Amino acid sequence: MKMNGARIMVEMLKREGVKAVFGYPGGTVIDLYDVLLETDDISHTLVRHEQGAAHAADGYARTTGKVGVCIATSGPGATNLVTGLTNAYMDSVPLVAITGQVPTRLIGKDSFQEADTTGITMPITKHNFLVTHVEELTTVVRQAFHIASTGRPGPVLIDLPKDVQGAETEFVYPEKVDIHSYKPTYRGHARQTILAARAIRDAQRPLFYLGGGVISSGATAELFEVAEKCNIPVTYTLMGKGSFPETHPLALGWLGMHGTYSANKAVMECDLLIAVGARFDDRVTGNTATFARKARIIHIDIDPAEIGKNVKADYPIVGDAKKVIHEINKKLEPSKKDEWLATIKKWKNEYSPPRRNGEILLPSRVVEEVYRLTRGKAVVVTDVGQHQMWAAQIYKVDHPRSWASSGGLGTMGYGLPAAVGAQTGNPSSTVVLFSGDGSILMKVQELVTAVNYRLPIKIFVLNNCYLGMVRQWQECFYDGRYSCTHLENPDLAGVARAFGAEALTVEKAEELEGAVKKAMSVKDRPTLVDCRVASDENVLPFVPPGKSLDEMILG
């Protein structure tokens, strides 16, 4: 059948199993939107800023495991996607972004709303395509989804000129997708796997260090089995939250700059560190020279370039975490680590972050109360700042894909649109967003998106009247010179109501329970709870940048 490019694009999205897309129209994507109008099996969410479309697709992808799709027009629409694409690239989230482009004959002429989208997004996408002939389109879309979702996942962009959307060709679905220069390695090297299993068997003080790769690979069950069978304690990164049940006795919480005391201690004392789908980010390692200095390191990752990039591995294994752990598991016998686990238990009991008494509403209290009243079962999304750290420390996540937070890029404003995506993909789950008074205003317009689509997101703003994370650095490293971090905020509940959301303000700890319950009871629109928390709380423990993980500031 003959179809035009716009129709082919939508037909291909359907064939890729796409159910939801997020976007914002404009001159060069009108043809595409015209087809979407009569497409029932794909829901389109109209956001209010293209950055929101990218973050929403990202939140959708992280919490469903499917590829997230976003659409923007050429020029400013495409450039507005840039932060969202970078965010997804840093956290290896599978996205397909479709951008309109000026007609091919106008490309390179500085035409109206022309931007070099493929040039701009080259370093922030896994790959991108500029489609100049409608005949290539089916293959390009097929390859885009394949590249986005296989190997180490990531965002892929398709730039689609307006005339290509209008041009007609015979629709032929490419049954096979084969890119001969792209063949990710899934099976681990057999000999390396044997050596790694032997190292695990011989270790006295092994420790798992799990990253987001465990979740993308779907390796949680395999890891759970090994950890329990061999009594190996587990720490994880911000991206790895949910890769192992956090309420399990073997879980130590996350590691790094604001990681737990016991996790950081364990890293420094372990004799074998088993890194799976993690990339030794500087926020995790602190000083790499001392990081895990007593340990031999097994590093399992699907991206060969991660191995040896920041820290040298003694047992590098390139492969898919699920397959590699499955192979290693076959070579392991059950074992006990009583002494090591006793030491870890001691560390767990030895320290918890100091806590003020008194009237004042502490940010940690808010997270605790939400955790208690959602019984730890919510899909949790965060923004970026202190509140993100408290959410990560306190809200224990037991299942993969129940946590979405901007890790690598640390993008303030990620939270609200990502929550829109998460709720769209998980309509029957309770979606909770922890945000800050700074972050929420970066993408506050997406409140109306949540209202329009009746998304019952529960938003808790830990409102400390500060860019708290920066304030903390100013306090600790700049003699308390608080330059430009105090915020004169509008009444956030009033703002939320104006958008059509439910809203509450909480000033005292005793009002919390009622407010959380109220938020939980609202089913047809978002609820924003403005929690007026203490301004001067610091996130602890705190490993100053570049220091060793055992140089934590504890209180």
Add this chain to the structure above:
Amino acid sequence: MQHVISVLVENRPRVLARVASLFARRGYNIESLAVGPTHNPSVSRITLAVRGDEDILEQITKQLYKLIDVIKVGDFTEINFVDRELALIKVSAPAANRSEIIQITEVFRARVVDVGERNLMIEVTGPPAKIDALQQLLKKYGILELTRTGRIALARGAQAL
């Protein structure tokens, strides 16, 4: 140490930009770059001379492989190879120096390809060290203009990169 690496890529628009952007972004230094077609019209070869230790070379190789359009990356330094570079050198050559310059040219098996009233243009091919040496010798006569293609290389014998 300097490494000469060969990168076989799909012959597609922007592929050179992808490779160059990768080097810029990751802070790797390119000392020379040459690009051109191969016997297969859908494949181009980019030959890069880069400086770095083993770890950097390993990262460069792995990062290059992450580019979807990159087919094969090889480091010539580890094998037996032939490398060549072409240079055109325009040198000031008044009558007094002319025969001396032509003599030097002959010793290097280089060729005079253009003769001007007060200058000569010399074409020389060879390993980069040979070109460096000629360049050094001609310096005192006054080099007016110079262009070099950058290194290209192929493995010796049946081996292929």
